[in-house]
Amino acid sequence: MPDSKKDYQKILASIQTPVEGEAGETGTWSNIKPIININKCTPAKSGKYTCFRCWLFCPEGVISRTIPPEINLKYCKGCGICMEECPVEAIRMEVMNQK
Numbered sequence: 001m002p003d004s005k006k007d008y009q010k011i012l013a014s015i016q017t018p019v020e021g022e023a024g025e026t027g028t029w030s031n032i033k034p035i036i037n038i039n040k041c042t043p044a045k046s047g048k049y050t051c052f053r054c055w056l057f058c059p060e061g062v063i064s065r066t067i068p069p070e071i072n073l074k075y076c077k078g079c080g081i082c083m084e085e086c087p088v089e090a091i092r093m094e095v096m097n098q099k
C-alpha cells in the first residue's frame with residue numbers, strides 16, 4: 001500500500017495516456033458520447049483536486065485528472081461508466097454525429 005504523497009505521485013505518473021493501438025481510434029465505435037457539465041462538476045466548481053471518480057473509473061483512461069476534467073473523445077468508447085459514477089450527475093451521454 002502506498003503510504004506517502006510521493007508514493008501516490010509515482011502511481012499517478014505510471015498511469016498511461018491512451019494512444020492509437022491495433023483497433024485504431026476507438027472513439028469511432030460509438031456515436032454516444034459523454035459531456036461534462038462544468039457548472040455541476042465538483043473540482044470545476046471548487047477549483048480543488050477532489051472527486052475525479054470519472055477519471056478513476058473510465059476503463060479507457062481517457063478522462064484527464066485536470067480542472068476541469070476533459071474527455072479525449074478520440075478514444076472514448078461511449079460505455080457510460082463515467083456518467084454512472086459521477087456523484088453529482090454532471091455527466092450526460094449524448095448522440096453525436098460521426099465524421
Ligand code: SF4
Pocket residue numbers: 033034057058059060061062063071075076077078079080081082083
Ligand atoms: S463513456 Fe466510457 S470510455 Fe467514454 S469517457 Fe466515459 S467511462 Fe470513459
Ligand code: SF4
Pocket residue numbers: 036040041042043044050051052053054055069085086087088089090091
Ligand atoms: S465524477 Fe463528476 S463531479 Fe467528479 S470529477 Fe468527474 S464530472 Fe466532476
